[in-house]
Amino acid sequence: MIINKSEIAGLLDNLVKEYRVYAPVQKDGIVTFEQINEGTQAKPGATSKKPPKEILFPQSEELFNYQVDSQGLRMEDKIDDTKSVAFGVRPCDAKSMMLLDNVFHNDEYEDVYYTTRRKNTLIISVGCNQPASTCFCTSVGSSPFDTDGSDVLLTDIGDSYLAEAITEQGKEFLCKLNLPASDDQAKTKAEETKKQAQLTSEVDTTGIKEKLDDMFDHPYWESLYEKCLGCGACTYLCPTCHCFDIADEAKDCAGCRVRNWDSCMFPLFTLHGSGHNPRTSGKERWRQRAMHKFNYFVERYNASACVGCGRCIKNCPVNLDIRQVIADIKAQDTGSEVS
Amino acid sequence: MNKNNPYLPIPMRLVKNFCETEDKLIHTFDLEFVNKEDQENFKYLPGQFAELMVYGQGEAPFGIASSPNEPGILKFSVAKVGVVSKALHLLEEGSTVGVRGPLGNWYPVEDLKGKNIVIIGGGFAFTTLRSTIQYLLDPVRRGDYGDITVVYGARNPGLLLYKEELQEWENRDDINMVTTIDRPAEGWEGRTGFVPAVVEEVAPSAENTVCIICGPPVMIKFTQPVLEKLGFTPEQIIMSLEMRMKCGLGMCGRCNIGSKYVCKDGPVFTLEQLKKLPNEY
Ligand SMILES: Cc1cc2nc3c(=O)[nH]c(=O)nc-3n(C[C@H](O)[C@H](O)[C@H](O)COP(=O)(O)OP(=O)(O)OC[C@H]3O[C@@H](n4cnc5c(N)ncnc54)[C@H](O)[C@@H]3O)c2cc1C
Ligand code: SF4
Ligand code: SF4
Ligand code: FES
Numbered sequence: 001m002i003i004n005k006s007e008i009a010g011l012l013d014n015l016v017k018e019y020r021v022y023a024p025v026q027k028d029g030i031v032t033f034e035q036i037n038e039g040t041q042a043k044p045g046a047t048s049k050k051p052p053k054e055i056l057f058p059q060s061e062e063l064f065n066y067q068v069d070s071q072g073l074r075m076e077d078k079i080d081d082t083k084s085v086a087f088g089v090r091p092c093d094a095k096s097m098m099l100l101d102n103v104f105h106n107d108e109y110e111d112v113y114y115t116t117r118r119k120n121t122l123i124i125s126v127g128c129n130q131p132a133s134t135c136f137c138t139s140v141g142s143s144p145f146d147t148d149g150s151d152v153l154l155t156d157i158g159d160s161y162l163a164e165a166i167t168e169q170g171k172e173f174l175c176k177l178n179l180p181a182s183d184d185q186a187k188t189k190a191e192e193t194k195k196q197a198q199l200t201s202e203v204d205t206t207g208i209k210e211k212l213d214d215m216f217d218h219p220y221w222e223s224l225y226e227k228c229l230g231c232g233a234c235t236y237l238c239p240t241c242h243c244f245d246i247a248d249e250a251k252d253c254a255g256c257r258v259r260n261w262d263s264c265m266f267p268l269f270t271l272h273g274s275g276h277n278p279r280t281s282g283k284e285r286w287r288q289r290a291m292h293k294f295n296y297f298v299e300r301y302n303a304s305a306c307v308g309c310g311r312c313i314k315n316c317p318v319n320l321d322i323r324q325v326i327a328d329i330k331a332q333d334t335g336s337e338v339s
Numbered sequence: 340m341n342k343n344n345p346y347l348p349i350p351m352r353l354v355k356n357f358c359e360t361e362d363k364l365i366h367t368f369d370l371e372f373v374n375k376e377d378q379e380n381f382k383y384l385p386g387q388f389a390e391l392m393v394y395g396q397g398e399a400p401f402g403i404a405s406s407p408n409e410p411g412i413l414k415f416s417v418a419k420v421g422v423v424s425k426a427l428h429l430l431e432e433g434s435t436v437g438v439r440g441p442l443g444n445w446y447p448v449e450d451l452k453g454k455n456i457v458i459i460g461g462g463f464a465f466t467t468l469r470s471t472i473q474y475l476l477d478p479v480r481r482g483d484y485g486d487i488t489v490v491y492g493a494r495n496p497g498l499l500l501y502k503e504e505l506q507e508w509e510n511r512d513d514i515n516m517v518t519t520i521d522r523p524a525e526g527w528e529g530r531t532g533f534v535p536a537v538v539e540e541v542a543p544s545a546e547n548t549v550c551i552i553c554g555p556p557v558m559i560k561f562t563q564p565v566l567e568k569l570g571f572t573p574e575q576i577i578m579s580l581e582m583r584m585k586c587g588l589g590m591c592g593r594c595n596i597g598s599k600y601v602c603k604d605g606p607v608f609t610l611e612q613l614k615k616l617p618n619e620y
Contacts, residue, residue, distance in 0.1 A: 063346050064344075064346065064347060066394060068394045068395075068435055072435070073350050073394070073435050075347065075348075077344055077346070077347055079344070103589075103590055104590060106588070106589050106590070106603075108588070108589070108603065109345045109588040109589065109590070109603075110345070111345070111346075111588070111590055112343065112344050113346075216597075216617040216618075216619075242590070242591075242592060243591060243592035243593065244585070244586075244590075244591045244592070245585060245591070246346075246397075246398070246585045246586065246591070247397060248395065248396060248397040248398075250394070250395040250396070251395070252395055253394045253395045254395070255394075255395055257346070257397075259591075262591070262592075262593075264592065269583075269593060270582070270583050270593065271583060272581065272582070272583050273399075273420040273421050273424070273583075274420065276556075278582070278596075278619050278620050279619065284619065288595075291597075292592075292595075295598070296595065296597060296598035297598075299597075299598035300598050
């Protein structure tokens, strides 16, 4: 099916009546995913600085509120089941949501805040005609038109988008929109566009999991972290990072429990009540970040926790480049190689 | 655990707030279920923990010190170190608290059947060991296990937890209860000496025996070589770990050692399992 670019705003205006619609929006000098009220606010085709994971896993959210008084205890949880559409998600970010699904619904527990939003949110992605210089999705098993995690994938073919349904829900959604069918010319154009989308950067990640199996005590970590400021930007802006803190905001006996994004790059993250800290310096924290993405996560969920979006590269104040880290890790001698 | 939402605590009533140690830093709390249904759903085994919540202050993880054969209550012994633990200490009996759990795995009480058991504890980390002892001594299952030896040490007599129960266990003949304090103290007629030395003296042969050890890092560090000398292999040594925790569900990413989350894959591990994990705890 075809969506004319000139009709996008009108289409979103209609969607807003039925769904909560999130789209990339220019706000305070950056592009982020926000709930929109009018189609003209959206900038489909823009890559957000903050990943759209916050649609499912907000940076700060209330889990429940409570009150204890003479009438006893009252508690109310806030589970959000509003039908939503995320319009203009990048394929790497859609894929990251599939990775997060593993975390928030594990073999024992279900995080109903996340899973309820997830079930009620349609993901409409826009492929990347021109990947940025920091993108390396093809090195981590994805691609600029990857369909994993999307319900609908849009391909920019000039004046219009070619819309492909990826899931059943995506198909139903497109049917309801009454869009014109795509002709052969549009289909050919889309195929060409996909072929032409070239990544300018690559890094070989094969065997990195196994390499890291033997690298916990490697001297490489001694120097890697030296210029890191521990600001945590790399983790906050990463679409697959999921660490959070739980805190109470309360006055006397009434209040709410909130969860906020947190970061393994902060020293307090693992500080025990006794004062003991298993990760005292940036060395242990950077090692944790690299290991978690390319070893521990793989061990647990059979996929690396990096989709190659490049946000951590673009936004690191000291230019620590995860691609270089991967290449360096691969080049280290671990003494266990078969020569 | 709330079936629909693992973040929601169940309400419990504080029925006893008891100052356990001479230094007043440890209080033991007995909690009673407010709802019958919650009580039926709260199925746990020794070694598991729960998040205790003080309304208005937050929650923190504590080992469950009661045993499933003490129905109707949950017991916790809490050291005063920060926000939640201080608030707990100040709570009046009759107050409502929140409990989220049971969380984590447990001591492998099924696999221990037919074996001798050595339990080694130090300081105030005796909580889930108390649960274990209560569980093993239950008349319906005492016969399933071999000899039970317990070595429990504290700096001085005033710092021992559960003094009345220790006394009772010492008087029984189906458990070898050895309590020790670091140095002689006035009025103390029991044993003196550090835990590792006492273990070396009283522990049975390692054959068909499993050891559960929980205590401060120094105690563990110096007891391990003693156990090795006695012939215990890493599979025969079971430990319980503590990490900073928030969710207790394997999601918040805070408590991992390598690819394992201590809150969900632990807190109980054999030394053999720990040896395969990075040394970062
Ligand atoms: C599985 C498990 C079982 C446990 N069982 C028991 C038990 O049976 N009994 C028991 O007493 N304890 C137990 N603990 C330890 C207990 O969880 C901690 O002592 C508890 O979380 C402390 O919580 P709090 O709110 O009182 O302290 P917090 O206020 O969270 O912190 C206490 C201390 O930590 C440091 N700290 C924390 N946050 C900060 C910060 N933002 N900035 C600076 N410093 C900070 C400070 O030194 C502070 O005084 C267990 C822990 C685990 C993981
Ligand atoms: S690690 Fe960096 S490149 Fe990989 S997904 Fe996270 S932010 Fe993107
Ligand atoms: S963004 Fe760069 S400086 Fe900041 S914590 Fe990450 S690696 Fe360190
Ligand atoms: S406490 Fe959250 S992952 Fe273990």
